[in-house]
Amino acid sequence: MTSRQITGRVAFLAVVAAFVVSLYRLELLDPSVVWPALQRLGEFVTELFPPNWDVTRTLLGAMGETLQIAFAGTLLGFLFSLPLAILATRTLFGGTVTTAARLVMGAVRTVPSLLWGVIFVIGFGLGPAAGALGVALYTVGYMGKLLYEAFEAADAEVVEAVRSVSANRLQLFAFAVLPESANALISQLLFMFEYNIRASSIMGFVGAGGIGYYMLGYIQLLQYENLMTALIITFVVVMAIDYLSVRLRSLILSPSPASAPSPFAGLVPSVG
Amino acid sequence: MMRDAAMPDVKTAAPPYLIAALAPAGQPAANGREPALVARDLWFSYDGRAHAVRGVDLAVPHGAMTMVLGRSGSGKTTLLKTLHGLLHPQRGSVTVGANGGGLRHRIAYVPQTLGLVRNTSALENALTGALARVGTVRSLLRLFPKSTVEQAKGTLASLGLGDKLNKQVYALSGGERQRVAIARALMQEPSVILADEFVSQLDPVTAEEILDMMRRIAADGVSFLITTHETDIVAKYADQVIVMREGAIVHDSRAAALTEAEMVDLLR
Numbered sequence: 001m002t003s004r005q006i007t008g009r010v011a012f013l014a015v016v017a018a019f020v021v022s023l024y025r026l027e028l029l030d031p032s033v034v035w036p037a038l039q040r041l042g043e044f045v046t047e048l049f050p051p052n053w054d055v056t057r058t059l060l061g062a063m064g065e066t067l068q069i070a071f072a073g074t075l076l077g078f079l080f081s082l083p084l085a086i087l088a089t090r091t092l093f094g095g096t097v098t099t100a101a102r103l104v105m106g107a108v109r110t111v112p113s114l115l116w117g118v119i120f121v122i123g124f125g126l127g128p129a130a131g132a133l134g135v136a137l138y139t140v141g142y143m144g145k146l147l148y149e150a151f152e153a154a155d156a157e158v159v160e161a162v163r164s165v166s167a168n169r170l171q172l173f174a175f176a177v178l179p180e181s182a183n184a185l186i187s188q189l190l191f192m193f194e195y196n197i198r199a200s201s202i203m204g205f206v207g208a209g210g211i212g213y214y215m216l217g218y219i220q221l222l223q224y225e226n227l228m229t230a231l232i233i234t235f236v237v238v239m240a241i242d243y244l245s246v247r248l249r250s251l252i253l254s255p256s257p258a259s260a261p262s263p264f265a266g267l268v269p270s271v272g
Numbered sequence: 273m274m275r276d277a278a279m280p281d282v283k284t285a286a287p288p289y290l291i292a293a294l295a296p297a298g299q300p301a302a303n304g305r306e307p308a309l310v311a312r313d314l315w316f317s318y319d320g321r322a323h324a325v326r327g328v329d330l331a332v333p334h335g336a337m338t339m340v341l342g343r344s345g346s347g348k349t350t351l352l353k354t355l356h357g358l359l360h361p362q363r364g365s366v367t368v369g370a371n372g373g374g375l376r377h378r379i380a381y382v383p384q385t386l387g388l389v390r391n392t393s394a395l396e397n398a399l400t401g402a403l404a405r406v407g408t409v410r411s412l413l414r415l416f417p418k419s420t421v422e423q424a425k426g427t428l429a430s431l432g433l434g435d436k437l438n439k440q441v442y443a444l445s446g447g448e449r450q451r452v453a454i455a456r457a458l459m460q461e462p463s464v465i466l467a468d469e470f471v472s473q474l475d476p477v478t479a480e481e482i483l484d485m486m487r488r489i490a491a492d493g494v495s496f497l498i499t500t501h502e503t504d505i506v507a508k509y510a511d512q513v514i515v516m517r518e519g520a521i522v523h524d525s526r527a528a529a530l531t532e533a534e535m536v537d538l539l540r
Contacts, residue, residue, distance in 0.1 A: 155385075157384070157385045160383060161381070161382070161388070162400055164381040164387075165404055167404065168403075170412060174411070175389065179391055
């Protein structure tokens with residue numbers, strides 16, 4: 001057996017051991033804990049049925065609010081993440097600027113969106129505004145990282161060619177980095193929107209609006225058949241958005257990044 | 273790339289042409305024309321130890337096609353980038369035209385893969401060449417001066433792309449992309465165009481068309497410094513030939529003074 005094989009086996013055994021220890025410490029290997037819990041979950045699942053469709057109208061309104069939180073939060077977050085991502089791009093700025101921008105985004109990303117929701121509820125009070133701002137702030141940290149990674153992946157020869165015409169940093173971004181990474185940018189914006197719909201659907205747990213507010217209420221009042229309706233509506237909407245997102249991607253983006261028409265064509269006055 | 277214990281160990285023999293062009297810098301060369309670009313004792317290393325460019329002295333004659341012939345890894349691309357300023361030499365100087373510094377933007381550089389933005393139009397790519405003289409805000413809003421847009425259209429038309437101004441680059445053929453890259457370079461209103469392995473990816477007929485076009489541009493006063501590893505192209509199109517080996521210039525003369533067989537010998 002080679003030393004590489006020995007190392008591989010030791011690593012595998014270490015992972016298995018860590019897994020078993022974790023399960024033990026979490027009491028997930030104790031039948032006296034697990035079995036009653038599974039029984040209670042079984043009872044909970046039976047109480048979810050049949051769903052109560054009488055609350056559909058109310059929940060659809062709340063779901064609309066959730067979508068607004070996700071939409072406004074994603075776009076707000078995108079607008080603030082864009083300049084930060086530009087500053088964090090090493091092909092455009094030096095080490096001090098990029099490190100500072102990355103630190104800001106890293107710090108913002110450390111706080112989960114739900115906690116940002118709590119913080120904004122303190123400032124803005126209960127309601128969807130706090131939810132949208134919570135989602136926006138989390139988006140800044142997350143989207144900013146995705147963006148600067150996409151910007152840095154822009155074709156180095158294109159960036160070098162535009163740099164060689166003595167373009168300044170903003171021109172370099174607008175005429176080389178942005179068009180080269182436009183596909184990735186659109187793709188990540190859609191991904192972030194999908195992600196934020198899921199995040200927004202539980203913003204109501206902390207009073208920050210949307211369908212999560214009703215879900216929490218139904219759990220606290222033991223109205224599980226209403227909760228089931230909320231879960232079905234959330235599931236259907238999330239699946240529909242996922243589908244639309246895939247369709248939108250295939251409409252906007254071509255298969256090869258190298259041969260994609262610019263999604264930004266037409267957003268600025270055309271020359272000529 | 274050759275490892276050097278100390279930089280100044282390697283000396284390249286300066287040919288008579290070069291001495292005439294360099295003494296003193298910026299003064300007319302033996303042919304009576306000022307060199308468009310002069311490099312003196314240029315050294316560049318990526319890692320501080322092995323030098324990709326070693327003590328290069330060269331002068332690019334005005335309005336001529338100078339070709340740098342060398343095998344893969346001989347330092348041709350690094351030399352072009354160092355001459356342009358995309359890479360900063362550890363030692364040596366580059367002088368553009370008779371007046372020296374401050375004219376760096378008048379050196380155009382075309383990378384081997386052309387560096388065109390493939391999902392924008394031929395016209396937009398050509399206009400990129402004018403960025404240095406268009407204000408930042410105007411350029412970001414794509415509000416280029418009308419005269420600049422007309423200049424770009426005219427340049428593309430003169431290169432045979434008048435009917436493809438608004439075609440996306442990804443939809444153009446290899447030869448047409450080459451022309452767009454030349455148009456972008458010409459929009460810099462350059463005195464020198466540095467082109468890296470410019471026609472190596474084209475079929476022979478298209479390559480000849482492009483090189484004929486470059487000769488016409490050179491005749492209008494724009495100097496070319498083109499890297500290549502193809503001796504037949506040098507024999508047919510170069511006015512001046514510089515042979516590079518392991519980062520150093522081992523030969524510099526009028527192209528007519530060398531046969532293709534001699535060029536191959538120099539490459540070995």
